[in-house]
Amino acid sequence: MEYRHRASTDMGTHPIRKSSNGLMLPPNMASYDTARALFSWQEARQELTGLPGGKGLNIAYEAIDRHAAGPRRDQVALRWIPRDSGIRDFTYAEMKDLTSRFANVLSDLGVGEGDRVFALAGRIPELYVAALGTLKIRSVFCPLFSAFGPEPIWSRMSIGGAKVLVTTESLYARKVAALRERLPELEHVILVGQSEVKTATPNTLDYHSLMVQAAESFDIQPTDPEDPALLHFTSGTTGTPKGAIHVHEAVVAHHITAKLALDLHPEDVFWCTADPGWVTGTSYGIIAPFTNGVTNLVDEGDFDVERWYAILEAQRVSVWYTAPTAIRMMMKAGSEVARRRSYPALRFLASVGEPLNPEAVVWGQEAFGLPFHDNWWQTETGGIMIANYASMDIRPGSMGKPLPGVEATIVQRTEAGGIVEVTEPGVQGELALTPGWPSMFRGYWNEAERYRKCFAGGFYLTGDLARRDEDGYFWFVGRADDVIKSSGHLIGPFEVESVLMEHPAVAEAAVIGKPDPVALEIVKAFVSLKDGHEANEALRRELLGFARSRLGAVVAPKEIDFLPTLPKTRSGKIMRRLLKARELGLPEGDISTLEASA
Numbered sequence: 001m002e003y004r005h006r007a008s009t010d011m012g013t014h015p016i017r018k019s020s021n022g023l024m025l026p027p028n029m030a031s032y033d034t035a036r037a038l039f040s041w042q043e044a045r046q047e048l049t050g051l052p053g054g055k056g057l058n059i060a061y062e063a064i065d066r067h068a069a070g071p072r073r074d075q076v077a078l079r080w081i082p083r084d085s086g087i088r089d090f091t092y093a094e095m096k097d098l099t100s101r102f103a104n105v106l107s108d109l110g111v112g113e114g115d116r117v118f119a120l121a122g123r124i125p126e127l128y129v130a131a132l133g134t135l136k137i138r139s140v141f142c143p144l145f146s147a148f149g150p151e152p153i154w155s156r157m158s159i160g161g162a163k164v165l166v167t168t169e170s171l172y173a174r175k176v177a178a179l180r181e182r183l184p185e186l187e188h189v190i191l192v193g194q195s196e197v198k199t200a201t202p203n204t205l206d207y208h209s210l211m212v213q214a215a216e217s218f219d220i221q222p223t224d225p226e227d228p229a230l231l232h233f234t235s236g237t238t239g240t241p242k243g244a245i246h247v248h249e250a251v252v253a254h255h256i257t258a259k260l261a262l263d264l265h266p267e268d269v270f271w272c273t274a275d276p277g278w279v280t281g282t283s284y285g286i287i288a289p290f291t292n293g294v295t296n297l298v299d300e301g302d303f304d305v306e307r308w309y310a311i312l313e314a315q316r317v318s319v320w321y322t323a324p325t326a327i328r329m330m331m332k333a334g335s336e337v338a339r340r341r342s343y344p345a346l347r348f349l350a351s352v353g354e355p356l357n358p359e360a361v362v363w364g365q366e367a368f369g370l371p372f373h374d375n376w377w378q379t380e381t382g383g384i385m386i387a388n389y390a391s392m393d394i395r396p397g398s399m400g401k402p403l404p405g406v407e408a409t410i411v412q413r414t415e416a417g418g419i420v421e422v423t424e425p426g427v428q429g430e431l432a433l434t435p436g437w438p439s440m441f442r443g444y445w446n447e448a449e450r451y452r453k454c455f456a457g458g459f460y461l462t463g464d465l466a467r468r469d470e471d472g473y474f475w476f477v478g479r480a481d482d483v484i485k486s487s488g489h490l491i492g493p494f495e496v497e498s499v500l501m502e503h504p505a506v507a508e509a510a511v512i513g514k515p516d517p518v519a520l521e522i523v524k525a526f527v528s529l530k531d532g533h534e535a536n537e538a539l540r541r542e543l544l545g546f547a548r549s550r551l552g553a554v555v556a557p558k559e560i561d562f563l564p565t566l567p568k569t570r571s572g573k574i575m576r577r578l579l580k581a582r583e584l585g586l587p588e589g590d591i592s593t594l595e596a597s598a
């Protein structure tokens with residue numbers, strides 16, 4: 001299903017030429033071809049130090065402790081911009097103490113290696129401390145998006161077997177307290193309060209009191225690079241959310257991909273606008289900026305055009321990593337708004353998460369004098385896999401070329417069920433990667449079969465459709481499955497359908513992504529009703545509210561249509577694709593398996 005924006009599949013769009021003239025810093029990768037020819041993951045690993053005494057590799061040590069022990073000790077590691085006022089800075093040395101304290105907090109509670117520590121919070125400093133402290137004690141950190149409603153929170157915590165949850169007083173009261181009974185494995189809930197006064201919420205612990213009592217130094221125990229470190233939930237077309245497991249070794253990829261694809265230099269002020277509830281906000285919002293020794297900017301506030309321009313200017317952001325939905329909203333406000341301010345420090349713009357239309361790449365030049373560099377990756381890959389680089393010409397609309405060390409190709413499935421690689425340029429197929437990079441996921445939590453299905457013919461199959469042009473640039477075409485991308489968030493239709501089906505009036509539900517000029521897609525549901533229920537406006541509103549209260553605003557459908565029955569295959573599978581084609585007025589394609597009544 002193609003949902004690329006206008007002109008983006010036109011591989012002839014004028015390229016944006018790059019030259020080293022005028023660049024503020026020499027790019028980390030001077031020549032793509034040379035870097036690709038010389039690259040080895042072993043050498044990339046040498047950029048990190050490993051635990052002292054050869055005791056393995058630990059993400060938190062590479063991100064924080066090694067800088068705290070070196071010349072960057074007093075440099076600002078995390079600059080936090082609260083929603084209102086009162087910017088706070090944390091140096092690498094301070095981050096070391098705080099994360100050590102948090103590791104001690106967990107350890108004093110009897111939490112240890114392999115236990116799952118979940119976090120549900122907005123962009124607050126305590127979240128960053130909790131993530132890295134968790135990694136120090138070799139527990140598994142699992143972030144949840146704070147805009148999720150109770151159902152997505154519950155399903156992820158129960159699948160992942162959460163032992164600890166770190167959250168805020170208000171999120172706990174609104175979304176978690178009522179779920180406690182359904183989470184028997186959850187032993188500790190640590191609440192970050194609005195004040196430093198001990199909270200009175202029953203069955204919970206107070207973050208600040210625990211931190212004050214905990215010791216400030218912590219010795220990271222030997223960490224096998226293959227020890228699980230991160231659990232990131234993602235969605236497929238069917239079934240419950242899947243927890244992709246990443247190990248400590250992933251830090252090699254986080255570090256080097258940020259250095260090569262985002263061109264991070266230690267003197268940078270880096271702003272990744274992704275929420276740490278999603279993989280980008282962890283790999284590039286927590287880990288990679290610190291391993292690269294930059295000042296990592298974190299804004300608690302929600303998206304707001306004026307606020308964002310003010311931050312870019314006032315904080316002297318030099319590298320900015322954002323997402324197409326935000327860029328499109330900024331474009332809507334007009335480039336004059338951007339040009340009212342100046343951004344003398346800004347030198348590199350990058351985007352991820354959804355197709356970046358060529359107009360947006362070019363708009364970057366109009367508004368900031370710099371193009372956006374699109375890059376591609378996904379939860380399972382743990383780090384950037386395909387990118388546009390500071391030193392490489394951009395073909396607007398293209399995702400760029402594979403990172404050095406990453407082998408990407410296009411494959412097609414044969415009728416006999418095999419896989420063939422497509423070598424001819426311009427031919428569409430599924431984007432596939434050769435496994436072996438360090439941040440490759442090691443499995444789906446307790447779901448060996450779903451993991452196995454991701455591989456065929458020696459490739460990891462990404463579920464995305466793409467093309468490669470004659471010069472090796474990759475062009476995104478669409479998803480190979482029915483997963484929805486809305487404002488950068490991957491949404492599994494099954495999760496939404498399951499909640500709608502819980503409503504007493506609903507007999508069947510099917511959910512599709514309906515194209516939207518800003519959010520890329522919005523979630524749209526089709527429902528058929530049980531006998532005795534009437535399809536009317538009041539019920540539509542009730543269903544919208546019902547879904548929203550359980551799923552949260554990002555996941556819940558924005559539109560609901562009633563249908564007498566939903567189109568199904570003869571074997572009873574709802575044909576979402578047909579609903580989508582009908583919604584968009586597109587050809588219905590092969591409907592030979594359609595049940596007669598639909």
Ligand code: AMP
Pocket residue numbers: 234279280351352353354355356374375376377378379380399462463464476478479485489490
């Ligand atoms: P997630 O696992 O939530 O990070 O979502 C990954 C999916 O987002 C990919 O499989 C793509 O479908 C989509 N995606 C990520 N980056 C891009 C990009 N640069 N262009 C087009 N689609 C993208």
